[in-house]
Amino acid sequence: MSLLFPSSGSTTLTEMTATTSVTTSPAPTGSTTLTEMTATTSVTTSPAPTVDFCHGDPCGRNLATCVSLNSSYTCVCQYGFYYNESNENCYRGKVFPATIAVNANYTDSLQDVNSTEYEDMFNNLSKFFKEALGNLTDYVETVIMEIQRPSKSRNSVPVRVKVTSLFRLDSPQDNNTVYSAVRDAIGKENNSYVESYLEAKHCDIYQCDTKTTECKEGTIPECKCKFDLERTEWDDRSCSACSKDCSAARHKYCVKEEEVPTCKCMANFKTVSGDCVPCPVGYSGEECSDNTELILIIVGTVFGAIILSLVIAVSIISVRAKHKRSPEKRSLIKSGYSDTNTSDDRPSMFPRVQTTSGHANPGYQPHNPYEMSSKNRDRFPERDYDDMYETSREPRGFRTQSRY
Template sequence: MLYQELYILVTTFFKDTFKISDYGQTVIVKVSTSASARSEMRAGNQGVDVAVVNIFTETTKENETTISNAIRNAIKAQPSNFSGYDQQDRCDYYGCKKPNDQNDCDSGSLCECQEGLVRPNPQMLMCVALGPTCPETCNEQSKKQCLVKNSTSAVCICLPGYEENKGICQKCAFGYNGINCKDSFQLILTIVGTIAGIVILGMVITLIVSMRLKNKGKNGEEETLIEKDSQNLRLKETGFSNLGAEGSIFPKIRVNLPRDNQPENPYTRPGILPGPDY
């Protein structure tokens, strides 16, 4: 809301100042509280610096002198809103070198940029300051990257996963990663995984051994019971004399009958045997 009010106040001021047909528009470039801006406006007790660019048609007859005089006269008429005006040279605005007093850099893209400034695009009018850069050898092929710390300094360091050794970026040792190989997460994960694997393997081996010992104990008990049952079966009394039947589970029975009571053999009686049929 405050910026909108400021925008309306500034643009209206310049529109009323340049009551000519070749005036185009006023562009607000920067708003700050520093004293380096080109146009200063006061809102209450707080000073605000506004940098603007006034655009005119190519066929205008106005120049920097007539425009500056018109702005200063308008400020004198409104001292409550504006306190002063500082003119900026066109060469300074474009960031170009000023060859001489007669050349005001009206050629735009043809002027030479000041020290520390470059023109990113040949068709671009403005010369801008580029950030700090690293040497050309600081590239991906060398496993290096350029790290910009601030607006004035940059440092070339190895890519993550590499560390510098005598000026050469070498791959990190096993288990280490990150910038300058300071991240040991992989090593910790490998150690923990190995220990966990050993513990699990030991538990499995212990379980197998205990199950085998348990099964062996059961088999021994079964063999003992079978042997005892076999002995009991051989020694169990049957109620009969078991003479001559040692080692057998079936007893032999001896019966003493009188000779007179012995049954007659039917095959010993005469006339009983059948005759031959041939």
């Protein structure tokens, strides 16, 4: 890890103050006297802005990126590549990722590459890894990937830092040799800055966007877009757009929730195995979460069944009431059945009129008490029934009279 310092001769602006005094001379006798006037103007400049040490492309115009620090600059390549100062270009290297603990107090200034605190850490780590790995063949540099924020106290000690140590691609070094060399450097008496060294996976260091991508482990990790997302030309380790499948033709639409693109089903559709299917009967709304229609269908069905039952019950009662016989007719029918000769096959509705069988006068018939004309006729009620039977001279008494 090397720093390239700028040439001397940088300029700073100092405070400037300009004071102007104007004094009038006394006026002659008999004229108006002008009082003394003093005009003072002060000009104070603001502190000098941060100097951009990357001006003029000191890292070249190839693949390297210049990072301006507080009093210098450094050249950084993409993950898995190291910077070669001689030709100002980036080359593929052998990467050894790790998480180290640094004996320092955490401040928010460590997240600012232009701050003095960040540059101090940068210089201290550069010195440590040069001493620890400089004796190994093909060592090039160590790059700070991330300074982790503490979870508890802001001034916690130590501070966790993610780094990558790079060697030339054909270097014979492996994780064991690198780990041993760093452990030996940590155990030295003159070292008090790095407290621990822990090997890490590439995906732990690569910093894929966990909300929109999934990291695929490898020498150079790959940030794969999550389902229904895709990468734009401005994305490096994230996916900030919905895929082409998220379209109205598939009943989907794209919306950003907490700055993350999300592909959703349209209203009255729900997600089933990645597809948007219509809501079942009775459901509606987003993801078919509204069951108001189902409640209305159930309530309508119940009330319909109740109303239908009432209509049927009223119809049955009306039919039964229409065919119900009067009490007088029922009593007459019962009395007719009780007086009927059990040996007769034909039923009789009314009491059989007794005749004198074997009388000398065959035409003789007793008077019918219900129709005889006598003085006592008023004692008997008028018949209020249809005479379905007529008197017969046969011993059986009555016989059916056909009226049609």
